[in-house]
Amino acid sequence: MTITQFLMIPVTWLTLNALSLLAAIAVVVAGWYLARLTARAIKQLLPLAYGVDKNFAPLLSQAARYGILIFAVVTALNLLGVASTSILAVLGAAGLAVALALQNTLANIAAGIMLIWLRPIAIGEFIQGDGVAGVVVEIGLFGTRLRSSSGLYIFTPNQKLWASAITNHSREPRRRIDVNVSVPDTIDIAKSRKILLRIANADKRVLPDPIPNVHVDSFSGAAVNMQLRAWVATPDYLETLYGLTEQAKIALNRELVGSKEDKAGITVGPNPDNPSPETQAGS
Structure with missing residues (x-):
């Protein structure tokens, strides 16, 4: 076989299969756009259907997209004269190879x-x-x-x-707020407890059951560490946490009897062992 004859093979094939090749290209292009439109429609319309969980929409839209693309490629190969049995055999072998090579990817799909x-x-x-x-x-x-x-x-x-x-952080209907309060041991603990409870009970966002409580958590040197606990509806968690923290500091400084040094030693802040969502996201 001469070089000229060898080069004429693809030319001859293209001449005989020009219409099939154009049809195959059209099928792939149409499949590509149909896959995009279908995925977008599922993602936007499925959450609007009654009784359908919106969490299914992204996963189903991606699965539909890849399914249509695979179908379009198989159809295009059929138009070019590739037998379906051959395509399925190749896909089976390729699928096994891909499954072994992309175990983590398949694990992500299963997860x-x-x-x-x-x-x-x-x-x-x-x-x-x-x-x-x-x-x-x-x-x-x-x-x-x-x-x-x-x-x-x-x-x-x-x-x-x-x-x-x-x-x-959002699943349960209510959450507990923990506010740590540290005061010098010269400050009246009972009065501090009354002030904190009054602030919590006055806030309409604080739930009456379980009732707010204040307890002495620990002693550290010349400081008494107390904790205010109150339950709120989950959507009100952050605003109530910030509000109670600010109001507690202002009220303790204003109402407790003590020297300027004693009042300067009063610290109030959210419990780091029960951080707010914003604190976690920003860390």
């Missing part, structure tokens, strides 16, 4: 399905897990998107999130 099925997290909830924290924006096929309270974009693979302990 995403489990996150959707068992629902330890949901879109719109503030969570902490795998060393990250933020509001869940999307639970995708391969990873979960979060947005921190400072507006940062966070992406974590589903497998890492699934394998870690997840703290959901």
Whole structure:
């Protein structure tokens, strides 16, 4: 076979299969756009359907997109004369090779399905897990998107999130506020307790059951460490925490009898062992 004859092989093939090639290209292009439109429609319209969990939308939209793309490629190969049995055999062998090479990717898909099925997290909830924290924006096929309270974009693979302990700050209907108060031991502890309880009971956001309480947590040198505990509805957590912290400091400085040095020694702040979501997201 001469070089000229060898070069004429693709030319001859293109001449004989020009229409099939154009049809195959058209199928792939149409499949690409159809996949995008379908994924977008599922993502936007599925959450509007009655009784359908909005957390399913991102995962289903991605699965539909890849499914349509694979179908378009297989159809295009059929138009070019590649037998379906050959395509299925190649896909089977390729699938096995890909499965071995991309074990972590497949683990992310399985973890995403489990996150959707068992629902330890949901879109719109503030969570902490795998060393990250933020509001869940999307639970995708391969990873979960979060947005921190400072507006940062966070992406974590589903497998890492699934394998870690997840703290959901939004799931329970109410949360407990812990405010640490440190006063010099020369200050009247009983009066300090009455002031703190009055502030908590006066705040309409504080729930009456369980009732707010103040206890002495520890003694440190010349300081008495107290803690105010109050329960609030979860959406009111941050605003109430900041409000009680500020009001406690102002009231203690104004109403307690003591020297300027004693009042300067009064410190009030959120309990670091029970941090607020914003504190976690910003860390």
